[in-house]
Amino acid sequence: MMSMSDSIIVLEKVNKWFGPAHVLRDIDLSVGFGEVVVVAGPSGSGKSTMCRTINRLETINSGAIRVNGQPLPEEGKELANLRSEVGMVFQQFNLFSHLSILDNVALGPLKVRKQSKAEAGERARWLLDRVGIGDQAQKYPAQLSGGQQQRAAIARALAMDPKVILFDEPTSALDPEMINEVLDVIGKLAEDGMTMLVVTHEMGFARQVADRVVFMDAGQIVEQAPPEIFFTRPETARARDFLAKILK
């Protein structure tokens, strides 16, 4: 059992309603330093919503969220500061379409961390190399494939030197042949020790890379276990059903 001080992210009794729908029910979750947590579950289970509450893109109705030991700020500079420490990679990439991917990656360091153009640019180039698209630096997002765009988005998240990166279904919008190039990049990040929360349907990836699998269904965390256990000896019936459908 991890002590609170080791956890980068703590969700305590988090509840959220969308109108009458109870989309997050009594969520208790913690992510430790250096951990890779994969969140899996059927569509509509609330995994994305939960992920988005961590950097307050979604608000919660009750419960507490702590990031890096501090309660999640509700607004203003503190929230912006927190967000600069928590990276996020979106399903739809969400690259800024009016900027080259180099400028996309450099924007944060330039405007938020107030680095010089040279510094930010150099680091951006290095990061794009690291994710394998350094030669595309001057291209605009629309000129790149989905896999390349997502890798650029990962580089953009890395540029802020985050303590933890949230991945909200990073490969769900990709054509099948590009999924692996992105999963490889994420896997490498895990190897390098980045703390990550990954919402995904890619069970093969989960099996290989995750330290812990969190299974959600209908707004609740139903089961949590290391992958070896989760995939071979799931405890709950719902988890078993889910795995049966997904893994055939």
Added chain:
Amino acid sequence: MNEIIEVLPTLLRSFGTTLELALLSTIASLLVGTVVAIMRVAPIPPLRWAGTAYVHFVRNTPITIIFFIIVFGLPQVGVIFSFFWFAVLVLTLYTGTFVAETVRAGIQAIPAGQIEAARSIGLSFTQVIRYVVLPQALRSVVPPLATVLIALLKNTSVASAFGVAEAINSMTNLVNVHSTVVLGIMGATGFAYISLALLLGRAFAWLERTVAIVR
């Protein structure tokens, strides 16, 4: 033919008034329209309602009626400007609604995900507007704005019925005096308007190309 050539300088000078009218109204309506667009997306409900009411009422009214209200109604409450400035006011109020809708559409056309991404790397609200929203919104409003401003140019013609000595007014006077060359005079006027419209269209097409984002 000689008569037409005699008459041309007068006609051309009146286009000067047309262009003055158009230019002043353009600047004013761009300002008004942008402010109203911001009002319509602001998180403050009364501002949103006021903006929406203004746009809704003015858009659905003929510009002729707005001219009547301003030129004949305002003096009743002691507000008196020259016919020229009344015309600028009317054209600004009318065109402002179309500018407002165009700018608002430009803002709302930006994929919401990009704004989320901008916030999630820690950019402040002002920074999000400055570095992500405005650059894209401004680029996407250029084509529809061209249509709106060309329409403004054509709408200046209505001012002729409300005391402004612009091109149509001048043309009508000239035709009444030189009725034998009515076709020539009207042809010249039409040619001038069409040339101006095409010129503006070209200018905007150039502007669009210059600021285009690779999509």
Added chain:
Amino acid sequence: MTTANLFDQPGPKAARRITLFTIGAVVLIAIVVAYAVMELAARGQFDAARWSPLTNPKLILFLLQGLLNTLGAAAVSLVLALVMGIGLAIGRLSDVRFVRGPCVVIVELARAAPVLLSMLFLFLAFPLAFHIDLSAFWTVVLALTLYNGAAIAEIVRAGVLTLPSGQQEAAYAIGLRWWPTMRLVLLPQALRVMLPGLIGQLIVLIKDSALGFIVGYQELAAQAQSAALLFNNPLQTYVVVGLVFVLLNSALSWVSTYVSGRQVGADSRDQAITTVGLEPEAAAALRALDVERRMGR
């Protein structure tokens, strides 16, 4: 399910600020309105003498006559403009360059000329140069038709061009030639999609018909002018007439929105399937199905 906005969900400080500004805005607007009302009252703009003419049934009838003329001109122009517009659109989409070229020129010229200019041309040039005396009605209608015909031509052309290209390919594939394809496949679909745009053009027609007063056509604006001069209540008359136009055009706008909403519902099967948020296998399967559907199977 998740919604994204220009603004974050406000925290407590921001919520307080919004409430403050809301109250401030309401107060400001109230002050402005109150001041305006006071000024108007002080200058006798609320006097019965200025408003009672508007309740006079004879005047109401007079104005209604004008409204009828407005609607009449707009309706006839719409029909003629539709004919002209569809014809020009077909011309612009033709395979034959000799047909396409002139159509492009006509559309561009007709759109670039101010409606008032066309109206005055018919009003002044026709009698003076061609010795034809058009009635005020036809002066207005023909001028409106010229401009709006070109505008409709562009709407129709856009409507046809946004049809899935598979429609034309499929038609050609079963052996239809250019005109039957237009007539049986492309135009009917394009016209349905364009209905909201056409209603919008009707609104433009109604507004532009108000220029008719300049050439002596007794539509609503002309009647308003006569009434305002007679009763010396320009502000009241023109504002009320303005409101009539707003009501009329708002109703048409509503119809337009309703029609386009229904289109979305009725044709939702014809629209591209979105695969966001689905399991990847399901998404891939649906995409494959969609490709098949687009290929006409």
